[in-house]
Amino acid sequence: MEGLIYIRHPKNLLNKTIHKSSLNRRAWVFQERILAPRVLTFTNSQVFWECREMLAGEGGPQHGRQDHFSRRLMSILRNLSIDPNNPSLKAEVYFTWWEILQLASEVGVTYESDRLHTILDLAKHVYRVTKSEHLYGIWIENLP
8 A cells, every 4th residue: 555644743832822812811711720730722723731730732742831820820839838938939929920910900801800809819829828918919928
């Protein structure tokens, strides 16, 4: 039997395909992507897998993309719960929090109050580990 075999290594367009999608611009999806331990996403071109340690598509792991904020926050909080007195981990949590606040202010909501609920629900997870109170999205412990 003769013929041609075409082998295509799928492109990993995680950022373009998932993070820029219109669904991912909704507040509830934004929150779920941060809090979920694992996310499996089906697209027209391939399936993507995300967990707190790795981002991958059918083309393999996304090298250099494991630090995306949606995975980073929960990983840092997990590490901080193991070593609660680590000042560098606390600083990383607060830095990542600012990135999340910025993006949460840009996502689409049906009602403006949904945005506040998204931020407050995420803040509960940060509080649980840092034990720092927040005031309008600013962590008291992080104030100068």
